[in-house]
Amino acid sequence: MPATQKVIIPATLIPGDGVGPEITEATLAVLDAIGAPFVWDRQVAGLGGVVACGDPLPPACVESIRHTRLALKGPLETPVAGGYRSSNVRLREEFKLYANLRPGKTIIPGGRYDNIDLVLVRENNEGLYMGYEHFIPIDGDPHAVGMSTGVNTRQGCRRICRFAFEYALRLGRKKVTVVHKANIMKALTGIFLETAREMYEADYKGRIVFEEIIVDACAMKLVMNPWQFDVLVTTNLFGDILSDEIAGLVGGLGMAPGANIGEDAAIFEAVHGSAPDIAGKGIANPTALLLAAAMMLDHVERSDLGDRVRTAVDQVLNIDQVRTGDLGGWASTKEYTAALVKRLSA
Numbered sequence: 001m002p003a004t005q006k007v008i009i010p011a012t013l014i015p016g017d018g019v020g021p022e023i024t025e026a027t028l029a030v031l032d033a034i035g036a037p038f039v040w041d042r043q044v045a046g047l048g049g050v051v052a053c054g055d056p057l058p059p060a061c062v063e064s065i066r067h068t069r070l071a072l073k074g075p076l077e078t079p080v081a082g083g084y085r086s087s088n089v090r091l092r093e094e095f096k097l098y099a100n101l102r103p104g105k106t107i108i109p110g111g112r113y114d115n116i117d118l119v120l121v122r123e124n125n126e127g128l129y130m131g132y133e134h135f136i137p138i139d140g141d142p143h144a145v146g147m148s149t150g151v152n153t154r155q156g157c158r159r160i161c162r163f164a165f166e167y168a169l170r171l172g173r174k175k176v177t178v179v180h181k182a183n184i185m186k187a188l189t190g191i192f193l194e195t196a197r198e199m200y201e202a203d204y205k206g207r208i209v210f211e212e213i214i215v216d217a218c219a220m221k222l223v224m225n226p227w228q229f230d231v232l233v234t235t236n237l238f239g240d241i242l243s244d245e246i247a248g249l250v251g252g253l254g255m256a257p258g259a260n261i262g263e264d265a266a267i268f269e270a271v272h273g274s275a276p277d278i279a280g281k282g283i284a285n286p287t288a289l290l291l292a293a294a295m296m297l298d299h300v301e302r303s304d305l306g307d308r309v310r311t312a313v314d315q316v317l318n319i320d321q322v323r324t325g326d327l328g329g330w331a332s333t334k335e336y337t338a339a340l341v342k343r344l345s346a
């Protein structure tokens, strides 16, 4: 290939629902400013998919990701109790995105917690998110009993624990903590703990520190002394909850990126949802999606560009002091984005 020929990487773009289009526009402006290598195939899903073609996960969207194996995704709306099944969960199943990587790192110092640098590795395909749920009607009440069955497999536990140990070693981390509730759910989360212990003994002992903790104690200790943790690995539901808690330690959901990584594809997104309460007002914080895009650049081995995004975010928030409302500032999404682009063009 001639040295001047630009490498391009096809990727699927799902702007998403609610604040999704606003934060996606901001992210694209920043990616354009650094000359990111992605060529986007725009698709719809979630409520956007229902409106456009009556399907929360249209086949064209699935086909696009099957082709590109790489996507940047805005939040997708899921109706609470009833309605269609989460498109996010379906995407994770479809592409076997078994690892959900959710880092929480302090960018703005001087908050309630300083110097937070945690990574939560959440199992993304099993546990209580399998959707094996039903109601039992009794005496005319169709919802007299609600039931849910969780499933964790040995293979699934091995896959995610291996991912967590390898990730921790690769990134030079010091400790992996497995979070469980094996004192009560002895089968469902016992198998997870047992697998992590066995894997540590067999392959990682002496290479990294390993510890185990019950989820309720973990939730409390994250508030009392989060610095005692480093990389945490846990099952689906606990991971979902604890990653929001970790987001709260670093300034809220507007600052929390996530990567869904699997054998067949990788999808990058903000941890937060579609924020319907502020959608269309132009005040959403796009940082979480921007940091997710930086993780996507790391994934395609362009950490040089990922670092430029992270540095610009740091400079704009801390030196320029341009911040959106959720961070106590006054900037609109567009003003914050303009400050980022200015930094990157300087």
Ligand code: NAI
Binding pocket: 019, 023, 074, 075, 076, 077, 078, 079, 088, 253, 254, 269, 270, 271, 272, 273, 274, 275, 276, 277, 278, 283, 284, 285, 286, 288, 326
């Ligand atoms: P949410 O994360 O959308 O909002 C929670 C709170 O955080 C709201 O007050 C919102 O204004 C605020 N917030 C979220 N993102 C923000 C941002 N970028 N800037 C400033 N403030 C922000 O959670 P909620 O309201 O429970 O869910 C809304 C919808 O999003 C639901 O349909 C839910 O299913 C969906 N959802 C989708 C996710 C995804 O696509 N990955 C993840 C979580 C929820």
